[in-house]
Amino acid sequence: xxxxxxxxxxxxxxxxxxxxxxxxxxxxxxxxxxxxxxxxxxxxxxxxxxxxxxxxxxxxxxxxxxxxxxxxxxxxxxxxxxxxxxxxxxxxxxxxxxxxxxxxxxxxxxxxxxxxxxxxxxxxxxxxxxxxxxxxxxxxxxxxxxxxxxxxxxxxxxxxxxxxxxxxxxxxxxxxxxxxxxxxxxxxxxxxxxxxxxxxxxxxxxxxxxxxxxxxxxxxxxxxxxxxxxxxxxxxxxxxxxxxxxxxxxxxxxxxxxxxxxxxxxxxxxxxxxxxxxxxxxxxxxxx
Numbered sequence: 001x002x003x004x005x006x007x008x009x010x011x012x013x014x015x016x017x018x019x020x021x022x023x024x025x026x027x028x029x030x031x032x033x034x035x036x037x038x039x040x041x042x043x044x045x046x047x048x049x050x051x052x053x054x055x056x057x058x059x060x061x062x063x064x065x066x067x068x069x070x071x072x073x074x075x076x077x078x079x080x081x082x083x084x085x086x087x088x089x090x091x092x093x094x095x096x097x098x099x100x101x102x103x104x105x106x107x108x109x110x111x112x113x114x115x116x117x118x119x120x121x122x123x124x125x126x127x128x129x130x131x132x133x134x135x136x137x138x139x140x141x142x143x144x145x146x147x148x149x150x151x152x153x154x155x156x157x158x159x160x161x162x163x164x165x166x167x168x169x170x171x172x173x174x175x176x177x178x179x180x181x182x183x184x185x186x187x188x189x190x191x192x193x194x195x196x197x198x199x200x201x202x203x204x205x206x207x208x209x210x211x212x213x214x215x216x217x218x219x220x221x222x223x224x225x226x227x228x229x230x231x232x233x234x235x236x237x238x239x240x241x242x243x244x245x246x247x248x249x250x251x252x253x254x255x256x257x258x259x260x261x262x263x264x265x266x267x268x269x270x271x272x273x274x275x276x277x278x279x280x281x282x283x284x285x286x287x288x
Contacts, residue, residue, distance in 0.1 A: 025250035026263070027053050028063040030086070030108070031288055032079050040287065047273040047284035049105075052218035055240060056247035060268045062288060074111045075120060083108075087115045094208045101209035101249035106167050109203075109212035113171050117181045122169040126194040131161035131230050132215070134190040134201060143189050145204050145211055149241050156234040163201070163215035163238070164229050165192070166281070170199035170214060186212075209249050217242040225277040 029050065031043035043064060050060045063082065074080050086102070093100035104112040110122060134157045140146050146154060156162060173191055176182050190202040192214075201214045219229045221239040257263035264270075273284035 021251040025058045027058045028061050030063045043288045045286045046282040048218045048222035051222045052243050056243035058247045061266045074114045083111045099252045104212040109214045112212050123172045125170040125197050127165040131164050132192050136190050139187040162235045164219045165215050173198045
């Protein structure tokens with residue numbers, strides 16, 4: 001079971017002021033359709049994504065699929081339709097100075113590429129269940145995502161297999177470089193290869209706080225059911241440095257619920273994660 005995610009900041013000021021931060025950030029996590037649905041189990045979020053964000057001081061609100069859909073498609077599914085709505089809202093908000101960060105992991109990364117290019121442009125790769133080092137590009141020097149990483153951790157990421165991949169589709173570097181929409185929108189921070197196809201593995205937008213990893217930063221610290229997930233000290237640091245980065249981006253956003261009561265009802269604390277390992281690829285899952 002391969003899950004990936006689309007993160008969106010929920011938690012309004014009409015503009016972002018650099019001398020203020022939000023010490024109570026709330027981040028929406030887009031749920032995904034359950035393959036074999038049961039009563040009260042039509043959508044789910046892996047608990048590791050929630051822990052990933054909570055570890056850096058954020059709270060989570062599950063964002064439900066807006067329309068029913070079968071399967072998990074980035075072209076035609078409830079996941080895709082919900083992602084498209086939030087992606088367009090984020091672009092609109094950021095364009096008027098309302099800081100609205102977005103993060104895509106794995107399927108969320110692929111979804112971002114589709115939403116930006118409006119084309120089906122992914123290539124099949126042999127990258128389901130493998131840890132890889134990152135091949136950093138020169139763009140990392142000016143990146144926001146890796147700016148606060150210690151030099152030794154960047155070195156470890158470049159030389160050790162610290163990033164877990166659970167995807168069958170990837171954005172080939174050649175495809176990125178030949179697509180004007182993607183090339184103008186995203187700077188490529190790292191690439192990888194399955195031995196045949198060189199693919200984009202980490203991006204950040206030039207003009208918007210939009211970020212994506214084809215790999216799973218949350219798994220290193222919070223998932224234990226698969227032997228290919230790295231758990232070394234540097235792998236764990238990678239999880240928390242990226243969590244800290246994205247939550248720090250969310251702190252620049254001041255969206256809020258109309259009341260504390262509405263906020264409390266929306267938080268994921270109202271749901272209980274279910275222990276699903278070792279049969280599942282996740283230790284715990286929230287079902288909705």
